[in-house]
Amino acid sequence: MYNSVLLRKGLRILIVDSNLDSRELLAIIFNQYGVETIAATCISESLEIMERIQPNLVIGEIALPDGDGYDLIRKVKLFETKYKVRIPAIALTIYARKSDQIGALAAGFCKHLSKPFELEELIATVASVTQEAPEMAISA
Template structure:
């Protein structure tokens, strides 16, 4: 893992994934960086969380049990417009086709990453979209 990238301690991330292992992996990973992680197993639960306490960042699977990630992110973007909030969103998914990537970006995700998780890429992506730079050390 490239430890020269730092994330803001206290960054609030909502992970939406019905795969328990993916949620646990991200919670453990983010805890190392001081990131506060909340998880949801479906779009409905995630929307409730967002409405109560909008996170600084959203990471969502595309394949969700109650709604697909494309429809979910469109609902999030509509909510953002209503309340004047902006939540950057990363699709982190098992969907690997180029058409899936294009559909996700068009729907409102700002980045598209595929599983299995490349930790360095994920952390660098989060640092970039949340406006956090590299620390003084060069990245490995």
């Protein structure tokens, strides 16, 4: 386990991925950190889960069987508006081009990670989006 102190206690992550291996791998990883995970295979299932168990974070594929990541983030945003909560979302996806990344970030995902992912990067990313954002700078 890497950097176990980084992840917030009581974190509840909704994983949205149609691939069984991905869902299981993420569940195993986060369970090692003591983080609760709930898995959904598609957008409609993720919505049902969100209504029942409000997650602190969504980790979603862009490629989904009943839509795509843009549909997913749209639903997450609607959920946020409806319940006046903030649920950050990370795209963890096979769509690895830079344009995919920019599209995902512009659409509202906090972060974009491509598969296969680095465990340390995933954990660091989850830690960062569930905490306050760092300051930014402009350079010449």
